[in-house]
Amino acid sequence: DSGVTQTPKHLITATGQRVTLRCSPRSGDLSVYWYQQSLDQGLQFLIQYYNGEERAKGNILERFSAQQFPDLHSELNLSSLELGDSALYFCASSPVLGVTNTEAFFGQGTRLTVV
Amino acid sequence: AQSVTQLDSHVSVSEGTPVLLRCNYSSSYSPSLFWYVQHPNKGLQLLLKYTSAATLVKGINGFEAEFKKSETSFHLTKPSAHMSDAAEYFCVVSESGGSYIPTFGRGTSLIVHP
Numbered sequence: 001d002s003g004v005t006q007t008p009k010h011l012i013t014a015t016g017q018r019v020t021l022r023c024s025p026r027s028g029d030l031s032v033y034w035y036q037q038s039l040d041q042g043l044q045f046l047i048q049y050y051n052g053e054e055r056a057k058g059n060i061l062e063r064f065s066a067q068q069f070p071d072l073h074s075e076l077n078l079s080s081l082e083l084g085d086s087a088l089y090f091c092a093s094s095p096v097l098g099v100t101n102t103e104a105f106f107g108q109g110t111r112l113t114v115v
Numbered sequence: 116a117q118s119v120t121q122l123d124s125h126v127s128v129s130e131g132t133p134v135l136l137r138c139n140y141s142s143s144y145s146p147s148l149f150w151y152v153q154h155p156n157k158g159l160q161l162l163l164k165y166t167s168a169a170t171l172v173k174g175i176n177g178f179e180a181e182f183k184k185s186e187t188s189f190h191l192t193k194p195s196a197h198m199s200d201a202a203e204y205f206c207v208v209s210e211s212g213g214s215y216i217p218t219f220g221r222g223t224s225l226i227v228h229p
Contacts, residue, residue, distance in 0.1 A: 002158065033216070043205065043219035056216050090159065092217070103149055104217050106159040 003027065006091050006107035014115055018079040021110045025072055025093030031055075032074040033094075033104060034066055038087040049074055081114045088112075117142045119208045121220035129228045134193040136223045138206030141187065148189045149207040149217070150180060159205065165189060176200070201227045 003026035013019055025032050034046040036059075045058035049068035060066075063081075068074045078085060088111050092104040122137040140146055150162040163174025170182040180191045189206060206220040 002160075035219075042221040045216055045218065048216060058216070092159075103161050103164050105161075106151070108158040 002105040002107065004091060004093050004105050004107035006089075006110050008110060009108065010111050010113075012113045012115060013081060015081055015083060017081050017114075018077065019081065019112065021076040021078070021089055021091075021112070023074045023076070023091030023093075023107060025074070025091075026095075026105050029093035029095050029105070030072065031094045031096065031104075032068055032072070033092040034060075034074070034076050035090040035092065036087045037090060037109070043090070046076070078112070083114050086112055086114045117144075117146065117208045117210045117218050119206050119218060119220040121204075121206050121223050123223050124221065125224045125226065127226040127228065128196045130198055131195050134191070134196045134200065134225065136191040136204050136206075136225065138189045138191065138220060139187055140189060140206070140208045142208055142210050144210040147209045148180075148182060149209070150174065150178070150189075150191050151205045151207060153203040153205065153222075155202070162191070162204075196225075196227050198227050198229065201225055 005024040007022045030051045032049045035043050037043045046060040047066050048056040052068050063079050066076045088109045090109045092106045094104045118141045120139045148165040151159040152162050153159050162178050163172045165172045165182045173179045178193045203222045203224050205222050207217045209217045
């Protein structure tokens with residue numbers, strides 16, 4: 001158990017809908033990262049938050065947004081969903097701003113299926 | 116900018132034979148390098164990490180990797196494969212002095228035959 005909790009584990013929704021994925025980082029970790037894992041793109045970095053502030057953006061679509069709350073949990077909001085958004089979404093956390101001497105700890109992921 | 120290339124998308128071995136999963140990286144700064152494993156329908160688990168200390172790094176479950184700066188490589192090895200090693204393996208780079216964001220390779224699927 002990595003200590004990172006993601007809910008829900010599975011989500012099935014229709015095209016055009018909006019969903020929210022939740023991540024609770026390890027106790028004390030200030031950095032949260034979101035990744036999307038799909039068969040054709042591999043593991044793609046979406047966005048990073050550190051202590052409530054957005055710090056880095058990757059290949060995140062405009063239809064997607066995220067935030068980190070004062071209690072450090074994070075939510076990833078996906079709207080106007082398309083079939084191609086079906087993927088496994090991972091959250092990771094680390095104690096400090098970056099991942100250098102310490103690794104990122106990953107949750108079990110949320111599997112999103114858009115039908 | 117940082118990037119990582121896993122040279123094989125699939126590696127197939129027999130149980131009890133050595134495992135070699137190849138990874139090359141590119142980094143403008145001193146890199147930190149990691150190997151993660153993902154078993155079917157599971158999350159990502161850290162196998163080992165290199166963070167500029169010893170170049171030969173030992174990890175869990177008998178895996179080890181050697182950092183070779185001259186070859187920009189960080190290959191993962193194990194002397195003897197177990198059936199339970201069958202999984203997806205990811206090489207990851209993060210730059211000290213760079214973006215610090217872990218960047219993943221495309222993954223190598225390890226298949227272990229009885």
